[in-house]
Amino acid sequence: MIHPSAVIQQGAELDNDVEIGPGVFIGPHVRIGRGTRVGPNAVIDGWTEIGQDNQIFHLASVGGIPQDLKYKGEETWLKIGDRNIIREFATLHPGTVTGDNETTVGNGNLFMAYSHVAHDCHIGNGVVMANGATLAGHVRVDDFAILGGLCAIHQFVRIGAHAMIGGGTMVSQDIPPYTIVTGDRKDVRLRGLNQVGLTRRGFSEENIATLKKAYRILALSKLRLADALDRIRQELPQTEEVKHLVSFIEQSQRGICR
Template sequence: MIHPTAIVHPEAQVAEGVEIGPYAIIGEHVRIGRGSRIGAHSVIDGWTDIGEECQIFHMASVGGIPQDLKYRGEETWLRIGKRNIIREFTTLQPGTVTGIGETVIGEGNLFMAYCHVAHDCVVGNRVIMANGSTLAGHVVVEDHAILGGLSAVHQFTRVGESAMLSGGAMVGQDVLPYTIASGNRATSAGLNTVGLKRRGFSPDTISAVKKAYRLMLRSGLRLDEAIARIREEVPMSPEIVHFIEFAQKSERGICR
């Protein structure tokens, strides 16, 4: 159902079963998947592709031009997967031609009120961004990460799988998978053990990740030395391999 006060561009592609609330505005290049709901006074603009069964609450701004002074109206995309919940006053912006040309958001994420995702970000699946949390441009957030309220992530920084940022954390370096980062100019505050248990990680896997964490961040070893020790002393599993590879690919350094 489309409310009679909503403004929907005739070229917009709105699938069956989409609900669009009062005074919402849907732009020319927007595609909205089946069963999604768009709240009152929301603005969906730009080249934006919204998957099925998303919920976009009132006053959200989705697909507006990126906050990048180099942007000149080029065709760049915001791609949003299925079953995302985007709460009030959240802003999600497309990519830029000087970045990857798109902002990509996976499936099943929750963006609480007043969140911001800037241009050229990649957000995985089942991520939670609490109220007022912010991603600068070119940030990568892996699956199952949790960003606490009012946390902020510097551009070109990565947040690893199942990592957690404490409320108010100011993150300027990569946060290793499965860890917690906290503080202004965030540092590592331990392993996200509760999150790993909730995801169903086995006790043996959690024990192995703990050992890898201690060697990587608490042993005083250089990164290459720590990785060598992990390979020697910790049983290899997909989780440990990802932990090592994430650290090896870091360009901004890792939170310690």
């Protein structure tokens, strides 16, 4: 159903099952899959591809040009998967030709009111961005991470899977998977393992216990990072989670928050 007051520009591709509310604007390069609902006065523009069964609430802005002064109108994309919820006043932008040429969003994510996803970001699955959480350009957020309200993530930072960022935290370094981090700028540091989140996601008690040991070595041993990783390899069972933690840290480009 498309409300008669909606503006659908020629060239847009909408599945027959899409619901478009009053006052919505849909640009000419937009594609929207079946079951997606777009609330009143939302704007979907640019080269934007949206999958199935998404909910886009009123006054959200999806696919507007990047807030990057280098952008000159090139064809760059915002690609959104299935079953995402994009709440009021949330903003999601496409990529840039000086970046990855696209911003990508996986499945089952929640973008609360006023959250912001900048150009060339990559969001996994099951991510929650609370009210006012903000990603600068080129940020990567892995599966099931939770970003608290009003937190801000610096350009090129990576947030690991199942990590939790406390409200108001200002993050400028990579956050290891499975951890909790809080603080403001120079005071940002790890505060523990995200044990509650891991339990809710079905991690076994044994795996959580092993990750606790890895966390203690990483964050509390006062070892140099390379030495801490060597100790984790030598002393702990090399579960998939431990291997992922070590690999994430080894691949970090901005340094690891500890």
